[in-house]
Amino acid sequence: MEITKDIKYVGVNDHDVDLFEGQYVVENGMAYNSYVVLDEKTAIFDTVDARFTHEWLDNIEGVLGSRKPDYLIIQHMEPDHAANIANFMQVYKDTTIVSSAKAFVMMKQFFGTDYADRQIIVKEGDTLCLGKHTLAFVEAPMVHWPEVIVTYDTCDKVLFSADGFGKFGALDVEEDWACEARRYYIGIVGKYGAQVQNLLKKAAGLDIQIICPTHGPVLKENLGYYLNLYNIWSSYEVESEGIVVAYTSVYGHTKKAVEVLVDKLRAKGCPEVVVHDLARTDMAEAVEDAFRYGKLVLATTTYNAGIFPQMRDFIEHLTERNYQNRTVALVENGSWAPMAAKTMKNMLSDCMKLTFADNTVHIKSALNDESSAQLEALAEELCKDYLAQHDDTANKNDLNALFNIGYGLYVVTSNDGRKDNGLIVNTVSQVTNTPNRIAVTINKANYSHHVIKQTGIMNLNCLSTDAPFSVFETYGFQSGRNVDKFAGTTPLRSDNGLVFLPKYINSFMSLKVEQYIDLDTHGMFICSVTEARVITNVETMTYTYYQKNVKPKPQTEGKKGFVCKVCGYIYEGDELPDDFICPLCKHGVADFEPIG
Numbered sequence: 001m002e003i004t005k006d007i008k009y010v011g012v013n014d015h016d017v018d019l020f021e022g023q024y025v026v027e028n029g030m031a032y033n034s035y036v037v038l039d040e041k042t043a044i045f046d047t048v049d050a051r052f053t054h055e056w057l058d059n060i061e062g063v064l065g066s067r068k069p070d071y072l073i074i075q076h077m078e079p080d081h082a083a084n085i086a087n088f089m090q091v092y093k094d095t096t097i098v099s100s101a102k103a104f105v106m107m108k109q110f111f112g113t114d115y116a117d118r119q120i121i122v123k124e125g126d127t128l129c130l131g132k133h134t135l136a137f138v139e140a141p142m143v144h145w146p147e148v149i150v151t152y153d154t155c156d157k158v159l160f161s162a163d164g165f166g167k168f169g170a171l172d173v174e175e176d177w178a179c180e181a182r183r184y185y186i187g188i189v190g191k192y193g194a195q196v197q198n199l200l201k202k203a204a205g206l207d208i209q210i211i212c213p214t215h216g217p218v219l220k221e222n223l224g225y226y227l228n229l230y231n232i233w234s235s236y237e238v239e240s241e242g243i244v245v246a247y248t249s250v251y252g253h254t255k256k257a258v259e260v261l262v263d264k265l266r267a268k269g270c271p272e273v274v275v276h277d278l279a280r281t282d283m284a285e286a287v288e289d290a291f292r293y294g295k296l297v298l299a300t301t302t303y304n305a306g307i308f309p310q311m312r313d314f315i316e317h318l319t320e321r322n323y324q325n326r327t328v329a330l331v332e333n334g335s336w337a338p339m340a341a342k343t344m345k346n347m348l349s350d351c352m353k354l355t356f357a358d359n360t361v362h363i364k365s366a367l368n369d370e371s372s373a374q375l376e377a378l379a380e381e382l383c384k385d386y387l388a389q390h391d392d393t394a395n396k397n398d399l400n401a402l403f404n405i406g407y408g409l410y411v412v413t414s415n416d417g418r419k420d421n422g423l424i425v426n427t428v429s430q431v432t433n434t435p436n437r438i439a440v441t442i443n444k445a446n447y448s449h450h451v452i453k454q455t456g457i458m459n460l461n462c463l464s465t466d467a468p469f470s471v472f473e474t475y476g477f478q479s480g481r482n483v484d485k486f487a488g489t490t491p492l493r494s495d496n497g498l499v500f501l502p503k504y505i506n507s508f509m510s511l512k513v514e515q516y517i518d519l520d521t522h523g524m525f526i527c528s529v530t531e532a533r534v535i536t537n538v539e540t541m542t543y544t545y546y547q548k549n550v551k552p553k554p555q556t557e558g559k560k561g562f563v564c565k566v567c568g569y570i571y572e573g574d575e576l577p578d579d580f581i582c583p584l585c586k587h588g589v590a591d592f593e594p595i596g
Helices: 050-064 085-091 101-111 177-203 223-234 253-267 283-292 309-319 340-347 369-382 384-389 399-404 447-455 469-476 543-550
Strands: 007-009 012-014 030-032 035-037 043-045 071-073 096-099 119-121 127-129 134-139 149-153 158-160 210-212 240-247 273-277 293-303 326-333 354-356 361-363 410-415 420-425 428-433 436-443 457-463 505-519 522-534 561-564 570-572 592-594
Touching: 012 050, 035 050, 050 085, 071 085, 085 101, 096 101, 101 119, 134 177, 177 223, 177 283, 240 253, 240 283, 240 309, 253 273, 253 293, 253 326, 253 361, 253 369, 273 283, 283 293, 283 309, 293 309, 293 340, 293 369, 309 340, 326 340, 326 369, 361 369, 369 384, 384 522, 399 436, 399 505, 399 522, 410 447, 420 436, 420 447, 420 469, 436 447, 436 457, 436 505, 447 457, 447 522, 469 543
Parallel strands: 043 071, 071 096, 096 119, 158 210, 240 273, 240 293, 293 326, 326 354, 326 361
Antiparallel strands: 007 035, 012 030, 035 043, 127 134, 134 149, 149 158, 410 420, 410 457, 428 436, 436 522, 457 505, 505 522, 561 570, 561 592
C-alpha cells in the first residue's frame, strides 16, 4: 500500500485473534501497522505481532528489494508492535534502532539486550534526517505506556501516531471508524485523557496532512473530524445526547423496571436510549457507551450486602478510566436490606464532576405503586432538558429561569440576518419583577452589540457548571463578524427565531429590548422576557467557578507583563495602557493583573 510516493505500508492483518489484549472482542480482527520511509536512508516504523514475523519481513523485502534499512524506529514497546525487534535485527544486522530511553530499558527486559552498539536515543525536539525527509520526535508519555514517542515527517507532513488514532479491526474489513476507534480509545487509552490532551496541543502546532497509526486505517481526509473526536474523548466531554441504562437482574424484576423506565425515557423525548444487560453484553461496549453519552442509569440488585458482580465490574471499569462529567441515576432492588444504591454511589465517590439524580428508585422485590411513581419521577428528571428543548413539550413561561441569573457567565445569541452569533457575557441582572426586566451590558467593540442594537432581540443562555472551556473559546475568543460560531451544528430555536444552546445551559430566556442606555465603552440593554425555559437543575456557572475549575492556567513562566483574569491572554510589557482592551475577551485593564 502506498501512503505517499516515499512512504509505504508493510503491516499485516490478523483474523485469528479473538480477544485483543486478552479482553476486547475483535470480530473483525486487528491490523498491526508498520511503515517504510524511502529516502537516501531508509527507516522502518515499528514491528508487528510475534505471530506474523515472516509475513512482515516479506512485506519489507518486497518494498526495499536489495536495499537494507538504515533505521528501525520503535515508538511503542507493547508486544503487538515491538515483538519482532530481535528477529528484525538478526536479519538486518547493520540497522540502528531509534527510540526513547525508557523504550531501551524495556527492550532489555523483553529481549535481554538494548542493542547498545546500534542505538540512537531520542527525546522531545530531536530530529533525524533521512535525506529530503526529516523526522521530528515528540514525546507522548502514557499514551498509553510511559516510553511512547510519536514522529512527524516534515517533508510529507505525516504524523506517525503510535497507538493514537488507532482502532480495532483489520484493514481488509469495511466498518465505521468512530465506533471501533471509540471502543479502542476508551478501553485502552481512556484513563490517560490529560496526557492525550497534552499530545493534541503539541499536534496543533504541526501541519498534519496524513495520520499513520499503529492500528487501523491510515487517515488522509477530513482530519478535523478525527481530531475533534479525540479532543472530546480525552477531555471527557459528552459526545452524543442520550441515556445509557446498564442493569443486572436475577429473577427479572429489575429487568422489568428497566423496561418500564426505558419506555418512559423514549416517550419523554430522549433522543437515544441505549440498554445493556451487563451479564450478557460486551463489557467494552457498555463502557464505551457510558463515556459516549451524557447520562447513565445504573440498576441492580443488592447481592451479598453489596451489588451484583457484573455491576461491580462495570463500575470499576468506569472509575479506573476516570469516568467524569456525567449525570448518574440509581435504581436498586432488595427484598430485605437494600444496599445497592449506597454501594454504587460510594464506588463512584472519587469520580470528578458527577451529578447524581435527585430521584433514586427503591424497589422492594418487585415494582409497586410507590416504586413505579419513583420511576416516573426519575424519567421526568432525566428528560427535563429534552422536554424543555422541544416546542411541543416545553414550558415556555417558566419564570424560575430568572432565579438562575447571578454573577454568572452567559452566552448571548443573536442573528444578523445572515448567520447566528454568540457572545460570552458576565454582566446580567434582573432590574424589576413587575414587569420583569433584565439588564444585559455588552461591550461596544463586540459585533453582538451592533447586531442586537439593530434587531432588538437576543437569547440569554445561562451557562451551567458542566460547560467546558471549549464553550468559552467558541463564543468568547473570536468575532462573529469573521466566524460562523454555529457552523456544522443543527441549532435549536426559540419562538423569536434565535438559537439557544442544546447543552451546557440550565435555562435560557428570550429577551426583547425595551430601552438602551449608552455607557461610553459599553451599552446596556433593558429587556422584557418573551420566553423562559428551565432546561436542567445543574448549577449556574459563576465567574468564580470558571476561574477555579474551567479556565486553564495561563503559561506565564518566564514572561513579564500582565495576564487577563478572564481568558488568560498575556500582555508582555512593563506597563499596561489605560485604554487597553483584551483582544480575546474584550475586557479592559480592570480585569488584568501583573504576572508574578
